[in-house]
Amino acid sequence: MRDRLKWLALLGGVMLVAVLPVGCGGGGGGGDTMTFGSASDPVVLDGALVSDGESLRVIDQIMETLVGLEAGSTKIVPELAESWTASADGLTWTFQLKDGVTFHDGEPFNAEAVCFNFDRWYNFSGPLQNSSVSYYWQTVFRGYANNEDDTLAPSLYQSCEAQDELTAVITITEPSSAFLGALALTNFGIASPAALTEFEADAGTVDEEAGVFQPTGTYGTENPTGTGPFKFESWERGDRLTLSRNDDYWGEPASLETLIFRPIADNAARLQALQTGEIQGYDLVEPQDIATIEGDANLQILDRPAFNVGYVTINQAMPPMNNPLVRQAVAHGLDRQAVVDNFYGGRGVVAHQFMPPLVEGYADDVTQFEFDPDRARALLQEAGLTLPVEIEFWFPTDVSRPYMPDPRRNFEAFAASLNQSGFRVTARSAPWSPDYLGRQQNGTAGHLNLIGWTGDFGDPDNFVGTFFQSQQPAWGTNEFPNREVIDILNRAERETDIAARTALYEDANRLIADWIPGVPYVHTSPALAFEANVTGYVPSPVSLEEFQTVEFSDEEESEETEETETE
Amino acid sequence: MLRFVVRRLLLLVPILLGLSILVFLWVRALPGDPASALLGERATEQTIEQVREQYGLDRPIHVQYLSYLRLVVIDRDLGTSITSRRPVTEEISRRFPATVELALAALVFAIVLGIPLGFFAAKRHGGVFDNASLVGSLLGISIPIFFLALILKWIFAVELGLFPTIGRQSAEISIDHPTNFYVLDAILALDPVALGDAVWHLVLPAIALGSIPLAIIARITRAAVLDVQNEDYVRTARAKGLASGIVDRRHVFRNAMLPVVTIIGLQTGLLLSGAILTEKVFAIPGMGSWLADAIEARDYPVLQGGILFVAVVFVLVNLVVDVMYGFVDPRVRVS
Numbered sequence A: 001m002r003d004r005l006k007w008l009a010l011l012g013g014v015m016l017v018a019v020l021p022v023g024c025g026g027g028g029g030g031g032d033t034m035t036f037g038s039a040s041d042p043v044v045l046d047g048a049l050v051s052d053g054e055s056l057r058v059i060d061q062i063m064e065t066l067v068g069l070e071a072g073s074t075k076i077v078p079e080l081a082e083s084w085t086a087s088a089d090g091l092t093w094t095f096q097l098k099d100g101v102t103f104h105d106g107e108p109f110n111a112e113a114v115c116f117n118f119d120r121w122y123n124f125s126g127p128l129q130n131s132s133v134s135y136y137w138q139t140v141f142r143g144y145a146n147n148e149d150d151t152l153a154p155s156l157y158q159s160c161e162a163q164d165e166l167t168a169v170i171t172i173t174e175p176s177s178a179f180l181g182a183l184a185l186t187n188f189g190i191a192s193p194a195a196l197t198e199f200e201a202d203a204g205t206v207d208e209e210a211g212v213f214q215p216t217g218t219y220g221t222e223n224p225t226g227t228g229p230f231k232f233e234s235w236e237r238g239d240r241l242t243l244s245r246n247d248d249y250w251g252e253p254a255s256l257e258t259l260i261f262r263p264i265a266d267n268a269a270r271l272q273a274l275q276t277g278e279i280q281g282y283d284l285v286e287p288q289d290i291a292t293i294e295g296d297a298n299l300q301i302l303d304r305p306a307f308n309v310g311y312v313t314i315n316q317a318m319p320p321m322n323n324p325l326v327r328q329a330v331a332h333g334l335d336r337q338a339v340v341d342n343f344y345g346g347r348g349v350v351a352h353q354f355m356p357p358l359v360e361g362y363a364d365d366v367t368q369f370e371f372d373p374d375r376a377r378a379l380l381q382e383a384g385l386t387l388p389v390e391i392e393f394w395f396p397t398d399v400s401r402p403y404m405p406d407p408r409r410n411f412e413a414f415a416a417s418l419n420q421s422g423f424r425v426t427a428r429s430a431p432w433s434p435d436y437l438g439r440q441q442n443g444t445a446g447h448l449n450l451i452g453w454t455g456d457f458g459d460p461d462n463f464v465g466t467f468f469q470s471q472q473p474a475w476g477t478n479e480f481p482n483r484e485v486i487d488i489l490n491r492a493e494r495e496t497d498i499a500a501r502t503a504l505y506e507d508a509n510r511l512i513a514d515w516i517p518g519v520p521y522v523h524t525s526p527a528l529a530f531e532a533n534v535t536g537y538v539p540s541p542v543s544l545e546e547f548q549t550v551e552f553s554d555e556e557e558s559e560e561t562e563e564t565e566t567e
Numbered sequence B: 001m002l003r004f005v006v007r008r009l010l011l012l013v014p015i016l017l018g019l020s021i022l023v024f025l026w027v028r029a030l031p032g033d034p035a036s037a038l039l040g041e042r043a044t045e046q047t048i049e050q051v052r053e054q055y056g057l058d059r060p061i062h063v064q065y066l067s068y069l070r071l072v073v074i075d076r077d078l079g080t081s082i083t084s085r086r087p088v089t090e091e092i093s094r095r096f097p098a099t100v101e102l103a104l105a106a107l108v109f110a111i112v113l114g115i116p117l118g119f120f121a122a123k124r125h126g127g128v129f130d131n132a133s134l135v136g137s138l139l140g141i142s143i144p145i146f147f148l149a150l151i152l153k154w155i156f157a158v159e160l161g162l163f164p165t166i167g168r169q170s171a172e173i174s175i176d177h178p179t180n181f182y183v184l185d186a187i188l189a190l191d192p193v194a195l196g197d198a199v200w201h202l203v204l205p206a207i208a209l210g211s212i213p214l215a216i217i218a219r220i221t222r223a224a225v226l227d228v229q230n231e232d233y234v235r236t237a238r239a240k241g242l243a244s245g246i247v248d249r250r251h252v253f254r255n256a257m258l259p260v261v262t263i264i265g266l267q268t269g270l271l272l273s274g275a276i277l278t279e280k281v282f283a284i285p286g287m288g289s290w291l292a293d294a295i296e297a298r299d300y301p302v303l304q305g306g307i308l309f310v311a312v313v314f315v316l317v318n319l320v321v322d323v324m325y326g327f328v329d330p331r332v333r334v335s
Helices: A002-019 A053-062 A111-122 A135-141 A178-182 A193-198 A267-276 A287-294 A324-333 A336-343 A373-382 A407-420 A432-442 A460-468 A483-494 A498-515 A557-564 B002-029 B034-042 B045-054 B061-073 B088-123 B128-142 B145-159 B182-188 B192-229 B232-239 B244-281 B287-297 B300-328
Strands: A033-038 A067-069 A076-078 A081-086 A092-097 A157-164 A167-172 A204-206 A213-215 A230-236 A240-245 A258-263 A299-303 A308-314 A348-350 A389-397 A423-431 A448-454 A518-524 A527-531
Touching: A033 A267, A053 A230, A053 A240, A053 A258, A076 A081, A092 A111, A111 A135, A111 A157, A111 A167, A111 A193, A135 A178, A178 A460, A267 A287, A267 A527, A267 B145, A267 B244, A287 A299, A287 A527, A308 A324, A324 A373, A324 A407, A324 A423, A336 A348, A336 A407, A336 A518, A389 A407, A389 A432, A407 A423, A407 A448, A423 A432, A432 A448, A448 A460, A460 A483, A460 A498, A483 A498, B002 B061, B002 B300, B034 B045, B061 B300, B088 B128, B088 B182, B088 B192, B088 B244, B088 B287, B088 B300, B128 B192, B145 B192, B145 B244, B182 B192, B192 B244, B232 B244, B244 B287, B244 B300, B287 B300
Parallel strands: A033 A258, A389 A423, A389 A448
Antiparallel strands: A067 A076, A081 A092, A092 A167, A157 A167, A204 A213, A230 A240, A240 A258, A299 A527, A308 A448, A308 A518, A348 A518
């Protein structure tokens, strides 16, 4: 009996220890502090060396770029540059910089600092030239001062000159209309030259065995220094990354005093942490959680405008797909509306072209192919084929993408509607990486396959340029290139007049819709979740979201205080 | 004794060598590689080739292995993580304490609750308590950890608001972490609030992770106590009039503990594998969630280094358990 009592006492003690501290901590939010749940830790806080969204999310609060994007859109607006002009040949760009801006370390922001950054990127060498490190520089500027790899193209960047304190002149080697928009990428944020040097941003060792570039300086891990509304405070890897308000900010200072990012890899865990108030917002909300969040009066869902496209590739190198009538039959045979209605939880819209509507160059009047099995069968017969027409249709397994949460379901619905339309579909699948992607890209994934794309930045070139400006085996365009489309895209890329350029991309979209290299079927809107009293967060199609304007609204402040300030 | 320990430690060499080959081949047998995992839709044949070349994945596999072996043995380095670009050893020094802390908390929970549960169940053999604990332990073994974790979080954190659901400490706490054992760090910092906070964060994960060991320990204890209770020496002790509490404590309990200690040792492996799910669900930056993410990213250096490290720990823990036999039961001679 005494034994049992002793055990019970011990148990009671354990429980007490467990429960005691309740109330002496808070949710870490409310008032001046916001905690945001991210999916993972950043890699390093140096935009030039990363391409992952979690790194860029944090860097975007610390760094600013020459040009920015209007909140919630892809429209280019002044940021660190007040204005700019391009020379008639489109090669020389003159940027007038904002006056009175200082870096977080007190150093002045000026034309010299701008050129220092551009020259730094241009002169990357060794492992810094790898596309896993400087992916965006390569995407936009292609090559470096000294390309160390044969596969790298000559650089688009030529030089940068500080004409005077506040005038930076950047020269490029050929006209590029995408150049200006690309400067809005967080990757090209202007960092303090003093900090880059002092904290050895480019120093690093290359792991002999695995070849991984490991930064040895502390710039990207402890001392990222920009001009943005938040300053770097501290980073406990795996646990939290803390930013504090930049009180000397040149613009409207942030309302939040402290901004904390906590990595929570598990989706369900992120939702629960939001429900308990440990975080006040998170990204990458799972479609199945949206109803729960919308049903909770304390929480809200924000939509990010669609910036992706899911499409069915048609491989023209595989007969009879070289016949335009057959491709039209495919377009009429895919029940896109049903797929979008049934598998996207109300967050998708049917796509008719290869770029989302908010990108410049989207044409409102492209040919649309409604689901029409009779028409599809008629077209196949017109093409002289015996029904049913046998085709192979590939889909990936083990993957979920924003534009294709469950590829198998999309496939099954499409296969059913195609079978109604005079085709006989053979299902083929492979694991997403590397088998499926490899086959998709080298044109060995059947007559049809499922794939898609999420834009890197708000430029038509990043969509139709990526897909159609060169011949790609995925479409079978090695055999059937559409010279007209390629020609228009080449002209558009060189056109620096925005209106003329937009018109060219609209033309390209009309031509592509008639050519039917594939069938776009969906644009989706990813969701973010916040506490209901969070205001001022403007979702951006390209995920460039500033916390500068975020605040906790007043009417629910009292409730919030009650919950979190029980100390 | 010393010879026993030394011999066991020497055995580590062939074990690790064999294991390193297995792990090396296994990570490369996973479909995909770091290059394609890193680049996704953006991967072109050219970029994949470039990245593979950078990571040395284009070399013959035996050359890759020998170069890895040289790195580990001669440079005493485990390489650099492809995803975080930090040295694997640095990551381990930060993450391993988190996992150990969690595993210890789970073990404490399992032992403190499991042994008395098993003991009383045996004492009331066939009774309601016994049957209830049997059903309970069956449940404990069969509920998947992540499911239990989500349920625990839902009830105690979301609905009741008693516990936090993520991480190792609250946002307001800021103390130094010289050891990375947050409980120990709080004690070293003489900060009772930080200590309470660290323990508070451990409760739900420890219960989730400790549920299976708890059930197993309770069942083994029960079986062992039932066995020992019927031994001649127990009957003799009772016959000579010893108080039943003393018989239970000195004769039954001590003798029944031997199999329990073995089981506790074996639970280490289980705790480490269970930590993968628990850490993920509770967003604890430990070894488990790290290795799980590394599988997804095909982060070869992390998988190789991390798994080898865990294997060494596993072998050492088992050695400690073997040595402990001698203390629990002097009749066992290690030789």
